[in-house]
Amino acid sequence: MKFKTTPYHHDLLKDTDRLAVFFEAIKEYDSNNDLAYDLGCGSGVLSYFLSSKFKEVISIESDVKAFGCAKENLSHFDNVKVINNDVLEYNFEKKADLIVCEMLDTALIDEEEIPVLNYAKKFLNEDGKIIPQGIINTIGLVNMQRHHIHWDEGAKYEALSDETVYSDVNFLDDINPEFNANIRLKAKKDGLLNGLKITTYTKINENIIAGPLPMLNPPLLVPLDEKQIRVNDFIDVEIKYIMGNGIESIETKYL
Numbered sequence: 001m002k003f004k005t006t007p008y009h010h011d012l013l014k015d016t017d018r019l020a021v022f023f024e025a026i027k028e029y030d031s032n033n034d035l036a037y038d039l040g041c042g043s044g045v046l047s048y049f050l051s052s053k054f055k056e057v058i059s060i061e062s063d064v065k066a067f068g069c070a071k072e073n074l075s076h077f078d079n080v081k082v083i084n085n086d087v088l089e090y091n092f093e094k095k096a097d098l099i100v101c102e103m104l105d106t107a108l109i110d111e112e113e114i115p116v117l118n119y120a121k122k123f124l125n126e127d128g129k130i131i132p133q134g135i136i137n138t139i140g141l142v143n144m145q146r147h148h149i150h151w152d153e154g155a156k157y158e159a160l161s162d163e164t165v166y167s168d169v170n171f172l173d174d175i176n177p178e179f180n181a182n183i184r185l186k187a188k189k190d191g192l193l194n195g196l197k198i199t200t201y202t203k204i205n206e207n208i209i210a211g212p213l214p215m216l217n218p219p220l221l222v223p224l225d226e227k228q229i230r231v232n233d234f235i236d237v238e239i240k241y242i243m244g245n246g247i248e249s250i251e252t253k254y255l
């Protein structure tokens with residue numbers, strides 16, 4: 001089947017490893033389930049996977065062009081309803097067995113996954129599930145070339161410490177979007193420290209964890225004031241951000 005897409009949603013479809021992890025998680029459902037929501041359905045590809053497993057799929061997309069593509073792509077499925085709306089303004093009428101919500105971004109900072117799920121999961125049955133089910137974030141010291149916040153898309157950086165897990169988010173929990181942590185990191189070599197690298201691992205379900213992929217949470221590089229460090233030094237940093245408020249909300253400082 002050929003999918004109609006926008007250029008951005010085409011890039012999402014081209015990342016076949018990203019699609020494969022969602023396909024595998026949805027494939028585990030038998031075909032006796034009642035209702036699934038696909039929040040931020042984009043081109044509709046995940047709704048397409050859901051359509052054979054659920055009696056009803058409600059797919060919501062705020063971007064008008066992507067909505068148009070999804071509506072056309074899914075027009076052959078009587079059990080899929082595509083709605084052009086901001087999820088945060090949508091009046092949910094019934095509870096679902098599954099919510100699929102791929103509004104992911106590294107550490108959930110730049111997209112609306114957390115505000116959307118905090119609102120929408122009230123419309124999940126008691127034993128209902130969310131795909132993905134959560135994320136694990138790690139952080140490490142780096143020397144980076146570019147001195148502004150950017151995703152790892154080829155610009156060079158050198159790791160000056162190992163990665164340390166600093167947060168583990170389960171989407172079924174109520175999540176405070178305002179994040180703040182004090183973290184101690186140990187230098188593994190001498191070097192000029194000028195940044196932090198945040199890496200996000202996505203828990204798609206109980207059995208599948210996806211590492212960073214080009215279109216699924218590529219690592220994020222965040223500047224720090226320059227500091228010469230020596231092997232085995234302990235570096236204490238504070239990191240703050242608001243999930244859903246964009247990368248401009250990130251603040252870092254030495255403690």
Ligand SMILES: C[S@@+](CC[C@H](N)C(=O)[O-])C[C@H]1O[C@@H](n2cnc3c(N)ncnc32)[C@H](O)[C@@H]1O
Nearest residue numbers: 012040041042061062063085086087102103112
């Ligand atoms: C990362 S894309 C994923 C698209 C599709 N689910 C897929 O996996 O290919 C996230 C989508 O969520 C949509 N989106 C973001 N915030 C939204 C909101 N508040 N309400 C509805 N859609 C939203 C975006 O327009 C985008 O199409």
